[in-house]
Amino acid sequence: MNRTNWSVLAIAVGVALATGWWVGRSTAPETALSADAPSASAERQVLYYRNPMGLPDTSPVPKKDAMGMDYIPVFAGGEPAAEPGAVVLPPEKVQKLGVRTELAVRESLAGAVRASATVQVDETRQFVIAPKFEGWIDTLYANQTGMTVQKGQPLMALYSPELVAAQSEYQIADAAARRMASADPASAATMRQLRDAARARLRNWDIGGAQVTRQGSNSRLVLTAPADAVVVEKLVVQGDRFEPGQTILRLADLSTVWVVADVPTSAAAGLTVGGEATFQTPSLPGERFSGRVSFIQPIVNAASRTIGVRIELPNPEGALRPGLFGDVDLTGTATDAAVVIPRSAVIDSGTRQLVLVQTAPGRFAPRTVRVGARSGDRIEVLSGVEVGEAVVVSANFLIDAESNLRSAMQGMDHGAAPPPTGETDTPPVKAEEAPAEPDPHASHTGGQ
The missing domain is CATH 1.20.5 (Single alpha-helices involved in coiled-coils or other helix-helix interfaces)
Known part of the structure; x- marks a missing residue:
């Protein structure tokens, strides 16, 4: 056993x-x-999966977005925190959209400005024909609007009873002064004073240099053109009666014209009186007209937020007709060295201005910027971008549409929750589902 x-x-x-x-x-x-295994998994531990388009959406497990793109894994310590609203595009998407970037540089802007402009009449070369006495238009020689007249050319012949009386007084006084030239000094002086008074009355009516002729018992005053000009407005016809001060004709000398440019307030700071300017219009292809800035308006146009800049241009051939539209290139003073980027990089939403900065290959972050002076296709950045940063200059609007950037920014503004950091999906235990605490006397019950 x-x-x-x-x-x-x-x-x-x-x-x-x-x-x-x-x-x-x-x-x-x-x-x-x-x-x-723990050390290897700890090195590549996946915290969560983020949306490939930069939207504030994460997932604890792999998934695809609505476009079929895989969510990107975020590893522990493997990726720096992205800027708010960052957009991430795969290389093939970047190539397909034709995304192109340029570096922000520090340089001075040349101060060149291009603005739309209009040819206008030189206000200092306009003339109004308005007699200072009443009468009738006996003959109207300048009887067509747009008619060209030469200096000294007759414009009209006027008849006025007041003119007849004034002219008669002058002629009588002049004849008497001549007869009494050899009389006693007191009488001769009196007649000269009467003649001078009658002449002054005519001069007060602007008749001193006019041609006065006699036709029988009627007196006719012929008014002539004060300069080479064009009849821009005719307000009467032959035979009309006119009152003192009534406008009969308006003339304009077009040998010199004004070109008035509407310059944005942000671009007008570097412009000065005397600066060079060049005007061109589609109505005269291939022709360029050079002049200088003669005046800069001190008041901003409240409707267009622009400043009027006036350029005087010689117009001996009359090619520049008032009313023509065109573009003017203005040369201003160069700005101090500043951060400069292409103008195509700026996205203007109306309420703010954005640029897309490439922070890494395929990663683009929106930045709110404050811009300054402009020159051609370059623009000064006062804040938001630093020298050496790459900004998107082409396809930036496509990126904006492709990635729903506005939705991402809106989600950020509404305080999107931070991404998960390894939390499990286990729901919290409700109070009614919590297990009851063991009875300390239960173990003794069976032994009794």
Whole structure:
């Protein structure tokens, strides 16, 4: 009996040793592998998966967006925090959109400005024909609007009873002064004073240099053109009666014209009186007219937010007709060295101005910028972009539409929740589902 028990015990011990050796051999590599696994997984631990288009949307598990693009894994310590509203595009998408960037540089702007402009009449070369006495238009020589007249050319012949009386007084006084020139000094002086008074009356009516002729018992005053000009407005016809001060004709000398440009307030700071200017219009292709800035308006146009800049241009051939539209290139003073980017990089939403800055390959971050002076296709950036940063100059609007940038910014403005950092999806245990605490007396119940 004892020998049998010892035999059974020996066999059991042998089987146990063999089993232990075999189990230990089969699990040793797995144990070693599992010992190394935590360090490897810790190096590439996925925190969460973020939206490939930069939207404030994350997922704890791999997924695809509505366009079929895979969400991008974010590893622990493997990626710096992205700027708010950052847009991420895969390389093939960047190439397909034709995204092109340029570096922001520090340079001075030349101060050149291009603005739309209009040819206008030189206000200092306009003339109004308005007699200072009443009468009738006996003959109207300048009887067509747009008619060209030369200096000294007759414009009209006027008849006025007042003019007849004044002219008669002058002629009588002049004749009497001549007859009494050899009389006593007092009488001669009196007649000269009467003659001078009659002449002054005519001069007060602007008749001193006019041609006065006699036609029987009627007196006719012929008014002539004060300069080479064009009849821009005719307000009467032959035979009309006119009152003192009534406008009959308006003339304009077009040998010199004004070109008035509407310059944005942001671009007018570098312009000065005397600066060079060049005007061109589609109505005269291939022709350029050079002049200088003669005046800069001190008041801003409230409707267009522009400043009027006036350029005087010679117009001997009359090619520049008032009313023509065109463009004017103005040369201003150069600005101080500042951060400058292409104008195409700026997205103006109406309420603010944005640029897309490339922070990494395929990653674009929107920046709110404050811009300054403009020159051609270059613009000064006062804040928002630093020298050396790459800004998107082409396809920036496509990126904006492709990535729903506005939605991302709106989500950011509404305080989107921060991305998860490894939390599990296990819902919290409700109060009614919590397990009851064990009864401390339960273990003693069965023993009683």
